[in-house]
Amino acid sequence: MAMTTCSECEGAVSDTANTCPHCGFPLLSQKMSPGLFWQMVKTCFFWGLAAIPAAFVVTLIVSFYIINIA
Numbered sequence: 001m002a003m004t005t006c007s008e009c010e011g012a013v014s015d016t017a018n019t020c021p022h023c024g025f026p027l028l029s030q031k032m033s034p035g036l037f038w039q040m041v042k043t044c045f046f047w048g049l050a051a052i053p054a055a056f057v058v059t060l061i062v063s064f065y066i067i068n069i070a
């Protein structure tokens with residue numbers, strides 16, 4: 001069991017700990033499995049692509065509303 005330092009409070013932390021015992025900072029990001037990493041990448045990519053058409057539709061609706069008010 002090796003000791004590392006917490007990136008938040010600089011306290012000594014075991015390399016097997018999930019959180020810092022001093023400040024409670026989560027240390028799980030250092031132990032992320034490749035499968036979880038790629039699942040997060042795919043989710044972020046999907047929602048990023050989904051936001052583009054949604055923004056386009058909102059822009060069309062707002063533009064139509066502004067043109068009809070004037």
